[in-house]
Amino acid sequence: MSLYSFFGCLFLAYGPILSIFFLYIARNAQYVLLMVSSVAIQEIFRWGFFRIxxxxxxxxxxxxxxVSYISLLVESLGPGVKMCQSCPGLSLFFVSAINTTIFSLLHMAWMMVAFEGFSSYKTKSGMLQITWVIFSHYGASYATLFNASDIHLGCVYSALIGVVILAISCAWIAYGLKSRNYINRHTN
Structure with missing residues (x-):
């Protein structure tokens, strides 16, 4: 049963990010090179990457x-299952796969919001976007503490907070694209 759990969690955690990679990025060698060269310390270097x-x-x-999930995924191949403390009906591997998926999408959204904020950091809106990225990153990260808590269904609260933060970030992105008339120019 651990092999089924391993592959289920593998595809849940890395499915969205791999789909985006193979459908959009892998088609262009320049995009692959840009993607590989952009790995660095997260919030501190967003500004530098914005310029480059x-x-x-x-x-x-x-x-x-x-970094956050591969060691836990490998552990899922071992005998037995670790159960999530706040959701005893779910394995820790499954809950972590869900969090990994949410965070992979959050990082892409945060980068877009941060870049928009960096490009207009002298305005109130730009500073608000940068502040949102920093504080929502802290919020989503600290929300994962619910997984190891004694709070009943804490893993659900953790995922729900991440999804709400993702929805707000995506709405901000859509608003920014619409306000720049990007969507109208590229859909016609």
Whole structure:
């Protein structure tokens, strides 16, 4: 049963990020090179990458997924299952795979919001976007503490907080694209 769990968690955790890679990035060698070259310390170097790269959000997301989940995924091959403390009906491997998926999408969204904020950091809106990225990153990270808590269904609260933060970030991205008339120019 551990092999089924391993592959299920593997595809859940890395499925979205691999789909984006193979459907959009892998088709262009320049995009692959940009993605690989954008791995660095996260929040501190976003500003520098803003000046240099356009696909670094994917690189952040990929490295975050690999670093945070790969050792736990390998552990899932062993005998037995570790259960999540706050959701005893779910394995820790499954809950961590869900968190990995959410964080991979969050890192891409945060990069887009941060870049928009960096490009207009002298305005109130730009500073608000940068502040949102920093504080929502802290919020989503600290929300994962619910997984190891004694709070009933804490893993659900953790995932829900991550999804809400992702939805707000994506709404901000859509608003920014619409306000720049990007969507109308590229859909016609």
């Amino acid at each position: 790269l356009s696909l670094s959000g994917f690189g952040y997301a990929l490295m975050s997924c690999l």
